Amino acid sequence: MKRKTVDNIEGYAFILIPVIIIAIFGLYPAINIFIMGFQKYNMLAGGTSTFVGLSNYRAIISDPSFWQTFRNTLLFTVWVVPIQSAIALIFAVLVNQKLRGVTFFRTVFFLPVVMSFVVISIVWKMIYDPNYGLANSVLTFLHIPPQQFLIDPNQAMPSVIVTCIWKSWAWYMVIFLSGLQDIPKELYESSYLDGASAFQRLLYITIPLLKRTTYFVLIMTMIDSFKIFTPVYIMTGGGPLGNTDTLVHYIWKTAFRLNEMGSASAMSICLFVLVFLLTILQIRTEKED
Amino acid sequence: MRGKIQWKVATYAVFLIAASVVLLPILWVLGNSLRITSEIGKYTDFNLRLFFPERITFEHYSVLFTEYPFAKYFLNTVFVAVIVTGLSLLLNSMAAFSFARINFFGKNVLFAALLITLIIPGEVMLLPSYLLIKNLGLMDNYLALILPALGGAFGIFYLRQSFLGIPKELEEAASIDGSDRLGIFFRIDLPLIRPHLVTLGLMTFMGQWDGFIWPLTVLTTPDKYLLQIGLNYLQGEHYSDWGAIFAGAMVCTLPIIIIFLFLQKYYIEGIASVGIKG
Numbered sequence: 137m138k139r140k141t142v143d144n145i146e147g148y149a150f151i152l153i154p155v156i157i158i159a160i161f162g163l164y165p166a167i168n169i170f171i172m173g174f175q176k177y178n179m180l181a182g183g184t185s186t187f188v189g190l191s192n193y194r195a196i197i198s199d200p201s202f203w204q205t206f207r208n209t210l211l212f213t214v215w216v217v218p219i220q221s222a223i224a225l226i227f228a229v230l231v232n233q234k235l236r237g238v239t240f241f242r243t244v245f246f247l248p249v250v251m252s253f254v255v256i257s258i259v260w261k262m263i264y265d266p267n268y269g270l271a272n273s274v275l276t277f278l279h280i281p282p283q284q285f286l287i288d289p290n291q292a293m294p295s296v297i298v299t300c301i302w303k304s305w306a307w308y309m310v311i312f313l314s315g316l317q318d319i320p321k322e323l324y325e326s327s328y329l330d331g332a333s334a335f336q337r338l339l340y341i342t343i344p345l346l347k348r349t350t351y352f353v354l355i356m357t358m359i360d361s362f363k364i365f366t367p368v369y370i371m372t373g374g375g376p377l378g379n380t381d382t383l384v385h386y387i388w389k390t391a392f393r394l395n396e397m398g399s400a401s402a403m404s405i406c407l408f409v410l411v412f413l414l415t416i417l418q419i420r421t422e423k424e425d
Numbered sequence: 426m427r428g429k430i431q432w433k434v435a436t437y438a439v440f441l442i443a444a445s446v447v448l449l450p451i452l453w454v455l456g457n458s459l460r461i462t463s464e465i466g467k468y469t470d471f472n473l474r475l476f477f478p479e480r481i482t483f484e485h486y487s488v489l490f491t492e493y494p495f496a497k498y499f500l501n502t503v504f505v506a507v508i509v510t511g512l513s514l515l516l517n518s519m520a521a522f523s524f525a526r527i528n529f530f531g532k533n534v535l536f537a538a539l540l541i542t543l544i545i546p547g548e549v550m551l552l553p554s555y556l557l558i559k560n561l562g563l564m565d566n567y568l569a570l571i572l573p574a575l576g577g578a579f580g581i582f583y584l585r586q587s588f589l590g591i592p593k594e595l596e597e598a599a600s601i602d603g604s605d606r607l608g609i610f611f612r613i614d615l616p617l618i619r620p621h622l623v624t625l626g627l628m629t630f631m632g633q634w635d636g637f638i639w640p641l642t643v644l645t646t647p648d649k650y651l652l653q654i655g656l657n658y659l660q661g662e663h664y665s666d667w668g669a670i671f672a673g674a675m676v677c678t679l680p681i682i683i684i685f686l687f688l689q690k691y692y693i694e695g696i697a698s699v700g701i702k703g
Contacts, residue, residue: 146606147529151520155535157576162542165553169545172553227443230436241440243689244447250685250692252635254653255674258660259454262667268466270453270475277471302446310696363548366637370657384548391552392642401552408549415544 172401179395192402205386213361223305228312245306257370260299289376315349351421452476458671465667485668498655506633509574521584539578569643587618624691
């Protein structure tokens with residue numbers, strides 16, 4: 137047999153199963169979701185569907201719950217991204233020093249990242265319990281009056297935000313850390329010899345060379361924030377008064393509790409567009425160097 | 426020079442505060458999981474008693490396995506996670522090898538198609554995947570959890586990078602010695618990328634262990650639940666049994682923490698690779 141034929145046979149043999157799997161469970165649904173946005177589904181009668189054009193999208197636009205969910209998701213993102221990223225960056229700088237025990241601390245900080253979001257959501261739900269939870273124990277110790285947290289419509293979202301930051305900040309600290317460690321030490325050394333202060337080194341070396349990593353962290357955090365589901369589902373179910381309902385959770389409820397598959401699909405497309413735009417932005421900033 | 430010591434002290438102070446914020450919730454859960462039921466919730470003042478029980482009891486842990494089907498959840502999860510990790514590593518590494526080393530017809534087109542699957546987030550794929558599983562008659566079936574996970578564009582990309590790093594001379598030498606492609610794959614290339622296999626395997630295993638939204642959507646029989654769904658089900662149905670819930674949280678978490686402590690560097694490498702992918 138010719139070399140080329142052997143190559144083709146072997147090549148395809150090696151990739152066959154995973155590629156088929158990806159085609160069926162990856163590509164097909166990826167294409168199907170776009171079609172689904174234009175259909176209305178009768179899930180209770182065995183999943184028949186009818187083409188309804190843009191009516192799903194029109195329904196979403198006039199759905200106040202959808203807009204509330206959208207606002208909540210944006211709010212969540214606006215709070216999480218700067219706070220979490222700032223904490224991650226500060227700690228990356230601190231952890232980057234040669235100090236005794238730094239590895240120990242880094243390991244400790246990383247524990248919440250390793251724990252599953254389900255466990256963390258359940259644990260924090262109990263921490264936030266107004267009567268028996270750890271949160272109010274700490275607050276009363278600090279002479280601050282106890283709070284309602286997840287039960288209070290105004291405190292629920294901040295509570296969820298704190299939990300999410302608690303889980304993820306060390307992940308991004310590690311990303312910043314590897315970005316910091318990519319900066320050649322000679323740059324710091326020669327600037328030190330030139331008499332630059334620590335602050336000047338920070339301003340003229342660290343920050344510019346960290347730009348790419350910073351963009352990455354900011355955009356990834358934004359994308360992750362748009363996709364948040366588990367803590368909402370477990371800690372609040374979207375309440376109270378729909379104040380913590382986020383996009384993915386609302387999509388899930390619409391699809392599996394209200395059986396509105398078409399409407400939920402249309403919302404999924406909106407989510408996709410948002411994430412896609414952010415991904416394009418990410419690729420653009422990568423090219424900038 | 427004097428600023429340096431102040432800076433060091435400040436750094437350690439900040440570290441201690443952060444470590445407390447991280448550890449106190451975990452210790453609170455651990456302590457409570459070892460308390461007798463009547464003692465849970467008895468202490469709410471912030472002192473040592475809040476974290477250390479009067480007497481230690483393992484009753485909540487045994488309740489998990491006797492009254493609640495936690496053993497089943499645990500075994501179900503291990504079953505799915507091990508099968509998915511093992512099979513996906515094998516299949517994806519073969520595909521990655523092919524993309525890295527073999528020139529076959531349509532290779533670049535296929536590769537580009539794989540890229541597309543990475544752009545769409547899993548949450549967006551949730552609904553059409555659900556319909557697909559429903560139409561395939563695989564609802565409430567572990568195959569719905571296993572099959573889609575056997576092929577992953579991320580794994581293929583990641584391992585392809587690893588294979589590209591292997592010097593071709595090694596493969597050529599083996600070929601001259603009469604080894605066929607499969608032999609080269611198993612005896613030369615695969616052993617050489619073992620650290621990357623561990624990293625990918627770890628990421629895959631963790632993904633399965635932590636799986637929530639997809640199993641939640643696809644599994645309907647409580648007996649089939651995996652750990653995460655099981656724990657959530659537990660706290661939903663028996664919210665008042667804090668002891669069991671705390672114990673359940675520890676059972677879900679301790680294995681992972683232990684694995685993490687032993688395989689730390691693979692974890693970190695996993696994050697770095699996600700960074701490269703971005």
